[in-house]
Amino acid sequence: MEPAKIPVQPPKKRRIGVLTSGGDAPGMNGAVRAVVRMAIHCDCEAYAVFEGYEGLVNGGNMIRQLHWEDVRGWLSRGGTLIGSARCMAFRERAGRLRAAKNMILRGIDALVVCGGDGSLTGADVFRAEWPGLLSDLVAAGELTQEQIAPYTVLNIVGLVGSIDNDMSGTDATIGCYSSLTRICDAVDDVFDTAFSHQRGFVIEVMGRHCGWLALMSAISTGADWLFIPENPPRMDGRMRCNRKERGKRRTIVIVAEGAQDRHLNKIASSTIKDILTERLGLDTRTTVLGHTQRGGAACAYDRWLSTLQGVEAVRAVLEMSPQSPVPVITIRENKIMRTPLMDAVQATKDVTAKIHAKDFDAAMNERDAEFKEYYHAYLNTSTPDHPKMYLPENKRMRIAIIHVGAPAGGMNQATRGAVAYCLTRGHTPLAIHNGFPGLVRHHADKPISSVREVKWLESDSWVNEGGSDIGTNRSLPSEDMEGTAKCFELYKFDAVFVVGGFEAFTAVSQLRQARDKYDAFKIPLIVLPATISNNVPGTEYSLGSDTCLNTLIDFCDAIRQSASSSRRRVFVIETQGGKSGYIATTAGLAVGAVAVYIPEEGIDIKMLSRDIDFLRDNFIRDKGANRAGKIILRNECASSTYTTQFVADMFKEEAKGRFESRAAVPGHFQQGGKPSPMDRVRALRMSIKCMQHIESYAGKSRDAIAADPLSAAVIGVKGSQVLFSPMGGVDGLEETETDWARRRPKTEFWLELQDVVNVLSGRAASRSQE
Numbered sequence: 001m002e003p004a005k006i007p008v009q010p011p012k013k014r015r016i017g018v019l020t021s022g023g024d025a026p027g028m029n030g031a032v033r034a035v036v037r038m039a040i041h042c043d044c045e046a047y048a049v050f051e052g053y054e055g056l057v058n059g060g061n062m063i064r065q066l067h068w069e070d071v072r073g074w075l076s077r078g079g080t081l082i083g084s085a086r087c088m089a090f091r092e093r094a095g096r097l098r099a100a101k102n103m104i105l106r107g108i109d110a111l112v113v114c115g116g117d118g119s120l121t122g123a124d125v126f127r128a129e130w131p132g133l134l135s136d137l138v139a140a141g142e143l144t145q146e147q148i149a150p151y152t153v154l155n156i157v158g159l160v161g162s163i164d165n166d167m168s169g170t171d172a173t174i175g176c177y178s179s180l181t182r183i184c185d186a187v188d189d190v191f192d193t194a195f196s197h198q199r200g201f202v203i204e205v206m207g208r209h210c211g212w213l214a215l216m217s218a219i220s221t222g223a224d225w226l227f228i229p230e231n232p233p234r235m236d237g238r239m240r241c242n243r244k245e246r247g248k249r250r251t252i253v254i255v256a257e258g259a260q261d262r263h264l265n266k267i268a269s270s271t272i273k274d275i276l277t278e279r280l281g282l283d284t285r286t287t288v289l290g291h292t293q294r295g296g297a298a299c300a301y302d303r304w305l306s307t308l309q310g311v312e313a314v315r316a317v318l319e320m321s322p323q324s325p326v327p328v329i330t331i332r333e334n335k336i337m338r339t340p341l342m343d344a345v346q347a348t349k350d351v352t353a354k355i356h357a358k359d360f361d362a363a364m365n366e367r368d369a370e371f372k373e374y375y376h377a378y379l380n381t382s383t384p385d386h387p388k389m390y391l392p393e394n395k396r397m398r399i400a401i402i403h404v405g406a407p408a409g410g411m412n413q414a415t416r417g418a419v420a421y422c423l424t425r426g427h428t429p430l431a432i433h434n435g436f437p438g439l440v441r442h443h444a445d446k447p448i449s450s451v452r453e454v455k456w457l458e459s460d461s462w463v464n465e466g467g468s469d470i471g472t473n474r475s476l477p478s479e480d481m482e483g484t485a486k487c488f489e490l491y492k493f494d495a496v497f498v499v500g501g502f503e504a505f506t507a508v509s510q511l512r513q514a515r516d517k518y519d520a521f522k523i524p525l526i527v528l529p530a531t532i533s534n535n536v537p538g539t540e541y542s543l544g545s546d547t548c549l550n551t552l553i554d555f556c557d558a559i560r561q562s563a564s565s566s567r568r569r570v571f572v573i574e575t576q577g578g579k580s581g582y583i584a585t586t587a588g589l590a591v592g593a594v595a596v597y598i599p600e601e602g603i604d605i606k607m608l609s610r611d612i613d614f615l616r617d618n619f620i621r622d623k624g625a626n627r628a629g630k631i632i633l634r635n636e637c638a639s640s641t642y643t644t645q646f647v648a649d650m651f652k653e654e655a656k657g658r659f660e661s662r663a664a665v666p667g668h669f670q671q672g673g674k675p676s677p678m679d680r681v682r683a684l685r686m687s688i689k690c691m692q693h694i695e696s697y698a699g700k701s702r703d704a705i706a707a708d709p710l711s712a713a714v715i716g717v718k719g720s721q722v723l724f725s726p727m728g729g730v731d732g733l734e735e736t737e738t739d740w741a742r743r744r745p746k747t748e749f750w751l752e753l754q755d756v757v758n759v760l761s762g763r764a765a766s767r768s769q770e
């Protein structure tokens with residue numbers, strides 16, 4: 001065969017291909033957008049391979065260059081806009097030979113593959129075979145030695161796109177939290193009917209080999225029973241549990257589609273329904289959620305995850321050496337990482353093998369540590385008040401729970417988790433209603449006590465409620481330290497669990513510093529950060545911030561749509577966040593904002609003038625179907641002079657008719673309605689960790705407790721870990737990490753995300769051209 005006529009010199013610019021493969025997942029478009037724009041930013045060319053490996057095998061028009069404007073507006077679109085397919089031909093060497101030839105014909109020597117473990121295994125096989133494929137192509141006369149010379153190394157990077165979250169080595173896959181959101185919305189909806197009619201619902205969710213979606217939706221919705229492939233029930237007797245004695249009006253059972261018994265026989269939803277109907281006499285319905293779980297726009301987490309991972313994938317492509325193993329981009333807690341792809345694939349296969357071998361304990365152990373932790377957290381809330389698990393009496397504690405600061409999604413769920421844990425272990429959970437003023441009310445001789453023991457039924461009903469059911473308040477203990485100490489003694493608190501934002505942090509700092517004067521405060525004082533501003537020192541994540549982000553992106557998507565319909569319009573949207581630009585920046589990343597104005601950077605006239613020029617250029621380039629409205633996010637404290645309305649008016653004036661501008665302020669809407677699933681599940685996991693930490697002080701003397709810096713601490717996500725950081729002491733957060741004047745951490749981990757927003761909007765490039 002005549003060798004194809006192709007350039008023998010490598011193209012001037014590196015060409016990076018991107019494809020999506022396997023089942024579609026929300027967030028895949030965000031990944032493609034980020035790869036395309038980051039590639040262009042790094043002076044490479046980006047090529048989309050349409051329909052997954054099918055496009056690679058068939059070549060031609062199925063591999064097309066994508067330009068900056070081509071991916072405009074993709075962040076908010078569901079599915080995958082470059083298509084996905086299951087390609088049998090690529091499983092065969094003959095198909096991969098054609099794929100290799102097509103890549104060389106296009107001058108593409110690097111590939112970013114977004115898909116599940118099958119797709120990524122295919123990618124690894126392809127890279128391993130690459131030199132052999134090229135020699136075969138030369139031997140068959142399809143290409144010459146000269147033609148293949150510039151392409152001896154193929155760089156491949158994997159992104160895990162899958163709603164199942166079934167890949168080991170990463171906490172989350174692109175798409176899994178969007179899918180979880182769909183499931184939780186559906187279960188929340190049936191919740192009300194189930195409650196009204198005292199009905200049972202068996203809800204089947206996706207997950208053939210992995211129970212992540214089932215487990216997380218069970219946690220988020222307070223399901224009574226859960227069936228997952230990794231951990232079949234030991235017996236069906238548990239289903240005889242005394243539901244009515246527990247006084248519950250609704251019964252929810254979540255079943256993964258791959259649920260099975262210990263002999264690997266499928267457990268069908270209908271079987272569970274029959275058991276509930278016949279044995280418990282419960283009017284039960286079955287709902288199979290099906291493909292609704294896949295579709296729709298990506299949630300906030302999937303948008304920023306896919307964006308940051310897409311950016312990291314391009315960096316990895318450019319940094320790889322011929323010897324580097326194929327990396328897959330993963331996330332641990334809050335840290336984007338690179339992991340050898342085949343280690344992750346192998347670990348995933350090992351879990352499946354353990355399940356097939358009926359070694360379920362090993363399967364649970366080998367799923368990620370986080371999965372097992374969540375599973376145990378779920379067990380705590382599904383069967384609380386289990387006398388067998390009680391601690392000896394001298395180790396049982398009276399644990400007070402208080403909310404301090406503004407309401408945030410997840411506060412109720414954290415309280416529910418703490419209560420469940422307390423009841424499981426024989427502790428007494430006490431809710432302090434309405435913050436510190438509520439507590440000292442008794443001391444002020446008011447007749448009603450605001451400190452009440454919480455019963456499970458009450459807290460169980462908080463599972464999907466937003467805000468704070470026990471009431472929250474911004475006031476600090478310093479307003480009546482004496483009264484606070486008296487109340488601590490009066491109610492015999494052995495520990496206080498404080499859920500809230502910067503005020504919660506300040507409150508615990510005050511109590512800790514008052515320990516010298518008041519013995520009552522020499523007890524564990526633990527803060528679980530919950531604030532939409534995410535400005536608490538000691539953590540990179542606060543409960544409520546994800547709910548807020550989701551609410552904001554819904555708002556921005558709707559506004560952008562209206563702006564797109566009326567063509568050339570810029571919306572300047574004001575976000576909350578106090579003196580921290582976290583919410584504005586992460587929302588900017590998730591909605592693809594043109595620019596983000598934050599207090600950390602401030603706003604000046606030069607910046608506004610450059611942004612007006614940038615917007616004008618942007619609208620000139622922005623043609624055709626992908627034309628979209630533009631969004632600028634401005635944090636409420638970014639500048640006292642350049643207010644949101646002022647900026648919008650100035651843009652309008654200076655645009656001289658080229659575009660229009662409007663201001664929008666979502667205000668308290670940002671605190672969100674029902675908490676996002678991520679805030680719900682993390683609330684449970686973190687609250688249980690806090691309770692375990694508190695419990696480790698059981699039986700210790702007050703002086704011993706006060707001497708331990710971790711007895712007054714904040715739980716937080718720091719990089720790839722969840723850990724407790726002490727408030728006081730030499731390394732304590734109060735001294736080392738807190739910017740008290742600005743009410744935020746001294747070092748904000750997310751500041752570098754500003755650069756990503758600017759790179760992906762093109763604002764960074766426009767600056768460098770000046």
Ligand code: ATP
Nearest residue numbers: 022023053086087090091115116117118119122162
């Ligand atoms: P999902 O999690 O949605 O199932 P997946 O990526 O695991 O996604 P698969 O159907 O397993 O989905 O794989 C998608 C495509 O990847 C296959 O159709 C095939 O083209 C390619 N592929 C999978 N496994 C291999 C392999 N071992 N060798 C070569 N190609 C493969």
